[in-house]
Amino acid sequence: MTRVHDMGGRFGDGAFHPESEDDPVFAEDWHARALAVTLASGFLGQWNIDVSRHTRERLSPKDYTRFSYYEKWISGLADLLVENGVLTRDDLRGTGEEGRHPLADRMLKAESVAAALAKGGPAERPSNVPVNFEIGQEVCTARPAANRLVDGGHTRLPIYATGAKGRILKLHGTHVLPDSNAHGLGEAPEPLYAVAFPASELWAAPENPKDEVVLDLWQSYLEPL
Amino acid sequence: MPHDNHDHPHALLPPEPALRVKALETILTRKGLIDPAALDEIIDTYQNKIGPQNGARVVAKAWADPEFRQALLEDATPVVADLGYYGRQGEHMVVVENTPEQHNMVVCTLCSCYPWPLLGIPPGWYKSDSYRARAVREPRKVLAEFGVTLPKDTSVRVWDSTAEIRYLVLPMRPDGTDGLSEDELAALVSRDSMIGTGLPKVPS
Numbered sequence: 001m002t003r004v005h006d007m008g009g010r011f012g013d014g015a016f017h018p019e020s021e022d023d024p025v026f027a028e029d030w031h032a033r034a035l036a037v038t039l040a041s042g043f044l045g046q047w048n049i050d051v052s053r054h055t056r057e058r059l060s061p062k063d064y065t066r067f068s069y070y071e072k073w074i075s076g077l078a079d080l081l082v083e084n085g086v087l088t089r090d091d092l093r094g095t096g097e098e099g100r101h102p103l104a105d106r107m108l109k110a111e112s113v114a115a116a117l118a119k120g121g122p123a124e125r126p127s128n129v130p131v132n133f134e135i136g137q138e139v140c141t142a143r144p145a146a147n148r149l150v151d152g153g154h155t156r157l158p159i160y161a162t163g164a165k166g167r168i169l170k171l172h173g174t175h176v177l178p179d180s181n182a183h184g185l186g187e188a189p190e191p192l193y194a195v196a197f198p199a200s201e202l203w204a205a206p207e208n209p210k211d212e213v214v215l216d217l218w219q220s221y222l223e224p225l
Numbered sequence: 226m227p228h229d230n231h232d233h234p235h236a237l238l239p240p241e242p243a244l245r246v247k248a249l250e251t252i253l254t255r256k257g258l259i260d261p262a263a264l265d266e267i268i269d270t271y272q273n274k275i276g277p278q279n280g281a282r283v284v285a286k287a288w289a290d291p292e293f294r295q296a297l298l299e300d301a302t303p304v305v306a307d308l309g310y311y312g313r314q315g316e317h318m319v320v321v322e323n324t325p326e327q328h329n330m331v332v333c334t335l336c337s338c339y340p341w342p343l344l345g346i347p348p349g350w351y352k353s354d355s356y357r358a359r360a361v362r363e364p365r366k367v368l369a370e371f372g373v374t375l376p377k378d379t380s381v382r383v384w385d386s387t388a389e390i391r392y393l394v395l396p397m398r399p400d401g402t403d404g405l406s407e408d409e410l411a412a413l414v415s416r417d418s419m420i421g422t423g424l425p426k427v428p429s
Contacts, residue, residue, distance in 0.1 A: 037246060
């Protein structure tokens with residue numbers, strides 16, 4: 001019900017070989033450039049973090065799988081720029097109009113970078129939605145895992161945790177709902193909880209019955225037991 | 226907004242990734258939408274200024290100062306902000322403490338969420354399909370691939386960063402570190418020990 005990015009619990013990926021902690025932050029110069037172009041373009045203010053995540057997730061499964069990490073970023077950025085009207089397809093082809101862009105006043109300047117990165121973008125907002133669950137309460141996640149506002153839309157309930165029983169560990173406050181914010185439907189803040197699930201609730205063959213997975217889940221993803 | 230457009234604009238750019246980045250940078254620069262000097266500044270920030278040394282300082286302070294540790298575990302965001310560690314991808318911080326009974330480990334199965342102001346840009350393995358897929362289902366096998374074997378009676382709690390909360394693991398202070406300064410303690414704190422896939426170094 002979700003998309004190719006939703007890979008928690010998937011079988012078949014095999015072992016991996018962690019890099020040394022002394023390896024460079026960016027393995028290739030273009031990785032650094034891809035990160036920086038993406039961040040700088042974000043400061044034009046034409047999309048939010050949920051829109052940008054959803055754009056990467058909408059890469060076709062074939063592209064998502066074959067692209068390396070920063071290829072996903074840069075390809076997602078090209079899609080974001082065109083879908084949000086910043087660039088045209090002709091611009092990407094190199095045949096677009098020349099001249100100063102209407103958004104040029106918003107360009108992130110070198111001297112503003114430190115302050116812009118330090119400012120961040122908090123997701124906590126005041127909300128009138130009442131807090132329905134208390135710490136320790138047993139809850140069940142919605143099933144199927146899906147955006148209930150937009151079919152096929154962005155959601156942050158992974159498929160491996162759908163229809164699972166857990167208990168409320170912590171209330172994080174009221175946060176912007178990605179399912180709404182990714183689609184121009186407003187921030188719709190609501191209570192966000194850390195919810196603990198026993199491994200045996202998620203996996204057919206858990207490694208150890210005492211292990212748990214904790215997910216941060218919005219109230220509308222949860223039902224009382 | 227259409228969410229499944231099979232004619233993705235990115236296909237209009239050169240397929241080779243380094244050229245694809247370069248093409249986009251050139252187009253945006255020509256239109257006055259990005260400043261190449263700002264890109265250099267962003268890269269310098271995450272290459273040289275913000276990295277796991279920040280998190281290590283927080284951990285060392287928590288090991289050395291019980292009141293700081295208590296405040297950190299109760300509400301980490303203002304506590305680390307006081308040390309100057311706030312900003313993009315670290316707006317809502319939670320610190321989780323390892324004990325003999327429970328080991329904590331952090332993943333983002335849906336993308337690559339990571340506490341940038343404290344740990345910098347995530348390493349390649351953290352963003353890999355293998356780590357994202359396996360950390361939640363078989364954390365002990367994953368830990369073994371990092372050379373970490375936990376006692377059988379230690380439970381594992383894996384935190385999947387599905388919202389804008391960012392997690393930092395507070396590892397257990399190694400034995401034989403009495404009398405070390407905060408700087409000496411910080412030198413023992415590896416990046417992976419703050420993700421939960423490693424342990425702090427043992428003093429020589």
